[in-house]
Amino acid sequence: MSKPPSSRGAGARERLQHWLPKLVLSPSFVLVLFFVYGFILWTSYISFSDSGMLPDYTWAGTRQWSRLWSSWTWGIALHNIWVFGLLYIVSCTLLGLLLAILLDQRIRAEGTLRTIYLYPMALSFIVTGTAWQWFLNPGLGLERTMHSLGWESFSFNWLIDANMAIYTVVIAAVWQATGFIMAMFLAGLRGIDGEMIKAAQIDGAPTWKIYLRIVIPQLRPVFLSAIVVLAHLAIKSFDLIVAMTGGGPGNATAVPATFMYSYAFSRNEMGIAAASAVFMLAVIAALIIPYLYSELREPRS
Amino acid sequence: MSFLHIHNIHKRFGETHVLKGIDIAIEKGDFLVLVGPSGCGKSTLLNMIAGLDDISEGELRLDGERINDLHPSRRDIAMVFQSYALYPSMTVAGNIGFGLEMRKVPKAERRAAVQRAAELLQIENLLDRKPGQLSGGQRQRVAMGRALVREPQLFLFDEPLSNLDAKLRVDMRTEIKQLHQRLGTTIVYVTHDQIEAMTLATRIAVMRGGELQQLGTPQAVYDDPNNLFVAGFMGSPSMNLVTARIERLGGELVARLTAGSDEVVLPVVRDRAALEAWCDREVIVGLRPEAITDPSSANRQDGVIHEAELAVDLVEPTGADLYVVTQLGGRSINARMRPGSTLEPGQRARFAFDVSRMVAFEPDSEHRIRNPETVAPSEPAVVTSIS
Ligand SMILES: Nc1ncnc2c1ncn2[C@@H]1O[C@H](COP(=O)(O)OP(=O)(O)OP(=O)(O)O)[C@@H](O)[C@H]1O
Ligand SMILES: [Mg+2]
Numbered sequence: 001m002s003k004p005p006s007s008r009g010a011g012a013r014e015r016l017q018h019w020l021p022k023l024v025l026s027p028s029f030v031l032v033l034f035f036v037y038g039f040i041l042w043t044s045y046i047s048f049s050d051s052g053m054l055p056d057y058t059w060a061g062t063r064q065w066s067r068l069w070s071s072w073t074w075g076i077a078l079h080n081i082w083v084f085g086l087l088y089i090v091s092c093t094l095l096g097l098l099l100a101i102l103l104d105q106r107i108r109a110e111g112t113l114r115t116i117y118l119y120p121m122a123l124s125f126i127v128t129g130t131a132w133q134w135f136l137n138p139g140l141g142l143e144r145t146m147h148s149l150g151w152e153s154f155s156f157n158w159l160i161d162a163n164m165a166i167y168t169v170v171i172a173a174v175w176q177a178t179g180f181i182m183a184m185f186l187a188g189l190r191g192i193d194g195e196m197i198k199a200a201q202i203d204g205a206p207t208w209k210i211y212l213r214i215v216i217p218q219l220r221p222v223f224l225s226a227i228v229v230l231a232h233l234a235i236k237s238f239d240l241i242v243a244m245t246g247g248g249p250g251n252a253t254a255v256p257a258t259f260m261y262s263y264a265f266s267r268n269e270m271g272i273a274a275a276s277a278v279f280m281l282a283v284i285a286a287l288i289i290p291y292l293y294s295e296l297r298e299p300r301s
Numbered sequence: 302m303s304f305l306h307i308h309n310i311h312k313r314f315g316e317t318h319v320l321k322g323i324d325i326a327i328e329k330g331d332f333l334v335l336v337g338p339s340g341c342g343k344s345t346l347l348n349m350i351a352g353l354d355d356i357s358e359g360e361l362r363l364d365g366e367r368i369n370d371l372h373p374s375r376r377d378i379a380m381v382f383q384s385y386a387l388y389p390s391m392t393v394a395g396n397i398g399f400g401l402e403m404r405k406v407p408k409a410e411r412r413a414a415v416q417r418a419a420e421l422l423q424i425e426n427l428l429d430r431k432p433g434q435l436s437g438g439q440r441q442r443v444a445m446g447r448a449l450v451r452e453p454q455l456f457l458f459d460e461p462l463s464n465l466d467a468k469l470r471v472d473m474r475t476e477i478k479q480l481h482q483r484l485g486t487t488i489v490y491v492t493h494d495q496i497e498a499m500t501l502a503t504r505i506a507v508m509r510g511g512e513l514q515q516l517g518t519p520q521a522v523y524d525d526p527n528n529l530f531v532a533g534f535m536g537s538p539s540m541n542l543v544t545a546r547i548e549r550l551g552g553e554l555v556a557r558l559t560a561g562s563d564e565v566v567l568p569v570v571r572d573r574a575a576l577e578a579w580c581d582r583e584v585i586v587g588l589r590p591e592a593i594t595d596p597s598s599a600n601r602q603d604g605v606i607h608e609a610e611l612a613v614d615l616v617e618p619t620g621a622d623l624y625v626v627t628q629l630g631g632r633s634i635n636a637r638m639r640p641g642s643t644l645e646p647g648q649r650a651r652f653a654f655d656v657s658r659m660v661a662f663e664p665d666s667e668h669r670i671r672n673p674e675t676v677a678p679s680e681p682a683v684v685t686s687i688s
Contacts (some may be wrong), residue, residue: 202352
């Protein structure tokens with residue numbers, strides 16, 4: 001850059017303009033560096049240490065890691081997050097797409113319906129979890145209502161059934177996120193050239209084929225975004241499970257996040273907890289980094 | 302019975318009355334071009350022919366059959382869109398063949414048809430590409446291929462060339478015209494472009510505000526406009542439209558026009574009977590720039606030439622022609638002169654007016670003042686041709 005000849009005062013102002021943004025941003029930069037990346041490093045170190053209830057910096061090699069992988073509960077947690085994540089992602093995507101397609105038929109109450117579907121996303125996981133816990137609690141919610149309405153034989157006790165409890169969490173989570181995914185798909189559908197649909201109609205394609213062959217293939221970037229958003233929500237689903245089942249009954253709905261929490265704060269096994277946390281971070285990074293990389297690399301779709 | 306018959310078609314979107322009774326009939330092999338200002342309902346009419354918009358009122362017949370309520374895919378019509386509307390996830394071959402695939406044409410037959418269409422449009426080497434990898438002109442060809450491959454009875458084009466650059470547009474225009482001549486298909490074509498309309502059409506329909514202003518051959522619309530709007534809309538540079546006073550001068554009917562501080566008196570030869578009634582009243586007369594020339598390039602064989610001396614205001618060479626601007630009837634008007642003329646602004650020069658081409662309009666209603674024997678060609682069946 002060529003600087004115009006200037007007096008000393010102007011030079012100072014220019015220097016100030018150069019440094020001011022850096023000065024203003026530096027406190028938050030330092031804070032993030034310390035509290036996010038610093039603690040990532042710290043946690044990683046802890047996972048290779050002898051820590052129990054309190055941090056202990058004695059190097060223990062991979063002992064905590066092998067204890068983690070031989071833990072029965074960790075196996076359940078991994079299995080649960082796999083079942084939960086898969087069902088959650090698939091159901092939200094399919095339901096969201098279906099709702100978006102239905103809403104895209106230029107129906108009259110579209111604005112209202114869109115808001116209704118989007119509302120659950122405004123609730124926190126805690127509120128969602130608590131509400132669904134009440135709703136599905138056999139003594140309080142749906143089952144009791146049915147009984148009081150006279151349907152005595154009605155029974156829905158998945159919440160307290162160790163084999164089924166994880167599915168109640170799936171239901172609650174799907175209920176919460178579907179509207180958001182629908183909004184993403186709706187935006188994608190609105191971006192599709194109307195003339196293309198007309199062309200397909202003239203070409204003689206029935207509506208379902210227009211969607212299948214022409215519209216949905218064009219929504220590929222939306223699918224990708226939806227799956228990435230849902231995948232990281234699934235891994236973050238800690239609060240939903242805490243509010244709804246607390247990981248129970250027993251360990252039936254434990255997921256890595258609740259596992260980590262209970263090992264760190266109630267079982268005094270900070271080393272194992274740290275190892276599980278580092279593992280979760282690695283999985284999320286493996287999901288997100290390629291996505292961000294591809295998104296930031298080429299701004300064109 | 303005409304091939305495509307648009308009979309008293311109306312279109313309403315809720316309260317807005319977009320098309321107000323359009324009557325157009327064309328024969329098999331005709332190339333109908335719809336022109337008109339933006340928002341006059343050209344696309345709406347085209348969409349209704351295609352079946353993409355339903356018809357509020359009126360009747361649509363194709364080859365004698367009423368097709369008002371037929372689904373777009375059953376009308377035997379193909380359409381080329383302004384945005385080309387190619388399917389981005391399919392290859393060029395997939396795009397062209399999609400219509401046949403939906404009609405359950407066997408694969409081998411389909412491939413042969415796609416190949417034929419691709420050869421016709423010279424895009425065989427592109428068949429495996431995706432639309433995203435094509436240039437604008439190539440996309441345009443693929444879009445035409447998709448329409449051609451089904452060999453429909455009627456082609457609809459909605460401003461197919463408007464997204465191309467000027468050079469390519471001229472090339473594609475020529476190609477569309479050749480294609481039409483070779484295949485002899487019936488085409489309805491929407492455009493904004495005057496030249497496109499004039500060069501391609503066998504019939505032009507000029508529309509304004511949802512109403513048909515004139516339907517006729519390009520020459521008829523150009524030389525014999527129905528009203529002031531058509532006269533001003535068609536042609537570029539547009540027709541000179543100026544106020545004149547019709548008078549009787551020594552037994553002759555004349556149009557008196559102011560020309561700066563002077564006056565020009567032009568004899569009335571065209572539509573004289575009708576203009577008799579306008580004696581001693583003001584009308585608007587129209588003269589195309591090419592009907593006002595230098596005396597040496599005036600067409601004395603076919604025309605009736607009247608010369609006058611006027612001041613040159615401005616000289617605009619275009620290469621092929623020289624447009625000279627002068628004052629007439631209180632307005633700046635364009636005259637088309639021989640390119641070599643050595644005229645300078647401020648100088649006085651002789652202008653030759655071909656009064657046989659002069660048309661006149663009522664100043665209030667803006668209707669053409671025409672002799673009764675040449676009936677206005679607004680009825681679909683009657684098309685006057687002057688040339
Ligand atoms: N779905 C619709 N609802 C209400 N009004 C509409 C609708 N579609 C078109 N119109 C109106 O109908 C009129 C004609 O539209 P149309 O698209 O046919 O114009 P056009 O002649 O093709 O214009 P252009 O040259 O800009 O393409 C416009 O005034 C437009 O606002
Ligand atoms: Mg249009």
